[in-house]
Amino acid sequence: MNPGVRSVIRSVVLATAVLVGVGGGPTFARDHDDARRAVEAGxxxxxAEILNVVKGKLPGDVVGVKLEREAGTWMYEFRVVDRKGRVFEIHVNAKSGEVERTKEK
Structure with missing residues (x-):
């Protein structure tokens, strides 16, 4: 895929990805307002800042992202596709920017 097209797709995905989630596991940010409030509260x-921190640590292109609270800690969950087409789920601490775990899907 053309790098310019990939960049546009990535921007659209990231701009709309921090949205809704439900269930008995992690708590997901319900909307952009939840994410904004969490940023404003520190x-x-x-x-964008987290992506700058982790971009060199990710094994491919980000194709999706969620913001969720796991055991009281906010985490960004990135879906990443590498050059071989493998999909990875990468959990990053939303406050520190540390990669907590990586799992191939």
Whole structure:
């Protein structure tokens, strides 16, 4: 895929990805307002800032992202596709920017 097209797709995905989630597991940010409030309260760092921190640590292109609270800690969950087409789920601490775990899907 053309790098310019990939960049546009990535921007659209990231701009709309911090949205809704439900269930008995992690608590997901219900909407952009939840994410904004968490940033304003200093609970998390902005997504763009986190991406700058972790971009060299990711094994491919980000194709999706969620913001969720796991055991009281806000985490960004990135979906990443590498050059071989493998999909990875990468959990990053939303406050520190540390990669907590990586799992191939």
């Amino acid at each position: 609970e998390i760092r902005p997504l």
